[in-house]
Amino acid sequence: MTDTPALKPGQTEVWITGIGLATSLGEGLDANWAALSEKRINVDEKGFAPYIVHPLMPVSFDSQIPKKGDQRQMEAWQRIGTYAAGLALDSAGIKGNKDILSKIDMVVAAGGGERDINVDSGILTAEAKGANAPGFLNERLMSDLRPTLFLAQLSNLLAGNIAIVHGLGGTSRTFMGEEVAGADAARIALARIASGESDIALVGGSYNGERKDLLVLYEFGDFNLKDKFAPVWARKDHPGFALGSAGAFLVLESKAHAEARGAKPFAKLSSVVADLAKRKQPGDMTATLEKLWAKLPRREGKGAIITGATGAEPATSDERDFLKNHADFPVRSTGTVFGHAMETQFPLGIALAALSISRGALFPPNDSTGTEIEMQGAPTQIVVVGAGHWRGEGMALVEAV
């Protein structure tokens, strides 16, 4: 009903003409592709022990965010995203192209809320030591919070920073809501371009997985992977996700707009669908994934699945049941390799699908359980799956042009 299951008459084809990646494996397409091909994984088992995270491979932010003043106005999640967005614009060949950037539409999937953990722990410590005047919290917040921290906490300020640093002047929408926000961002951007409401859009998200305040939030639900790293599919008895730092942005563009400027596509984004399973009973999510699968256009080519399965339970077991029904599709888990980047995981999946199609090969499996199998030959259709650790399911079909 609100999906874009397939192109309708009069709708235009939508191409992926730019990809920007900054992840725990590196920056840019070549570095990420090389690491994937060599089955490299970058995990930090010590810095946040017993929790495991996939830290961002250090990048030189100056190259995409030249003004130090801009960098200072952001926290890490925004710097990662603004950086990756710049790479996507470069990749599409539109960086600095004022005509296009002045009208490009942005749909960003974002969290936010980055804390100053020193301020928080200072206040809690003082209170534990007896500070209990009624205005104590107010006074400490007034004196200790950096005024600009607020701007690093607002979800829509990732988009705001991208607009400022890269000079974007079209529309700007920020979707929140964990994993499925990334699918919804792609879904709405695709629908707007396919229907002619928009010609070109920048879509994506970014995540700083190296945050103790976020570890606390997920620890409430016992979702963090602890002690020992294992591939997503090998976590059944030791479930959880390892947060991963990542920025992933895509330039989506109508075929006509891309052709008019001579842009080459990595792949086309044929469909994005999403839903909210009730997840009351085991199997509810599996049924929703099957429903979404059925909504995608028919797949007759050489297919594969790239999933953002988290490793959290029971969602991962439900998803595994879904994958068993489609065992002829080789599967790759982005969670194993990149960690879990929440809102960014789905755009990352689309990016890797488009990259795999454009490079004529699916990257190799990275799994000890046999869930991921080798794929011979070039994939022409890749289904991207994103089932949230707690709620929300999305699916996309990326195809060769």
Place this chain on the structure above:
Amino acid sequence: MTAPRDKLGRPVVVVTGMGIMTSLGAGKSDNWAKLVAGESGIRTITRFPIDGLKTTMAGTVDFVSADPFSSTALSERMAELVTQEALEQAGIGAKADFPGPLFLAVAPVEVEWPQRRELGRAVGQQDITYDDLLRISGGGKFSAYHHRFMFGSVAAYLAETFGTKGSPISLSTACASGATSIQLGVEAIRRGETDAALCVATDGTVNPEALVRFSLLSALSTQNDPPQAASRPFSKNRDGFVMAEGAGALVLESYEAATARGAKILGVIAGCGELTDSFHRTRSSPDGKPIIGCMNKTLADAGMTPDQIDHINAHGTATPENDKMEFNTTSAVFGELAQKIPVTSNKSMVGHTISAAGAVEAIFSLLTLEHQRIPPTINYDNPDPTILFDVVGNKARDARVTAVMSNSFGFGGQNASLILTREPA
């Protein structure tokens, strides 16, 4: 009979249900009565201690309870109540079976201080680090806080309660969020994806840290006494906005679907426009071009010219910069008409409902069209001589109103405008 499609051949999008809550009260009748009477909902804050704060008043919604209390829980409860009101009026679908998607404007969600303090106490020692908090957070004792403080939690609750279809979207475009939720609904109907959409905007974030954050950016009025006189849009002595809570819900439908089921049409969303300002994180481009472009895009989207707009429901936050910028940009778009079209700012009475403001003010604009009466901008005793709007000052004004432009501008360069009309063009 009116055509079901607009000048651009798209389905006409109408409003068939509205629900609203502000610091003035719950529901359309109560809000409208107090709004046209010029009452203020701004009061000295009693929810938490105000010692040490520069700003001590806000437009809180204290007559709704949420237990256990958090800003997110209050936002959710308000959203639920306004949605019920809107659905009752629209009479659409069946109970818990709304025939379309949900677009929810909601403030970014965070773990809040009461919960953080509870964790601190659970640590049970005097020096507390995040490692200590992490050590005691797991094991299921605080699992409810995971569920509460997911960004998607409010939308998921509404989607389940009202049976909206598909993946509900939670969005934030700062102070333009409410307008964006409506815009997303309009677009979905125009694309033919759905016949109906539920657009909800809610904000219950008057808490100490939120207040401090805006305070540190010098965005808030500090004219604390008397609180009801603090919000002074377009006045010479305006000194910032007043934080407020509230929620608005609109049932949007295609004109065709609404008339087919015999629904009463409350108004038309004739045009939506949006344009990003890449100048600064909190300030508008000095030349006003993005706002001018936003208003022009909205007029073009509605297929209308400036002379067809006979009322402007201003963003009118009462910050020194916003109100001046709004007059200058409106003048650039409307020319001399900018001084003749009656302008009002609801924020003078209900304060700035932030994420909810775009929807709250769209509903007030639709009520203005219904009653042919423009609510006043109160506290307008000392007009800013450089803002030459025809401000509907202090007393409501009866007027012939056929088309209202409602503006929302937010941090992060977010600009969105809506044009609302009584009848399809």
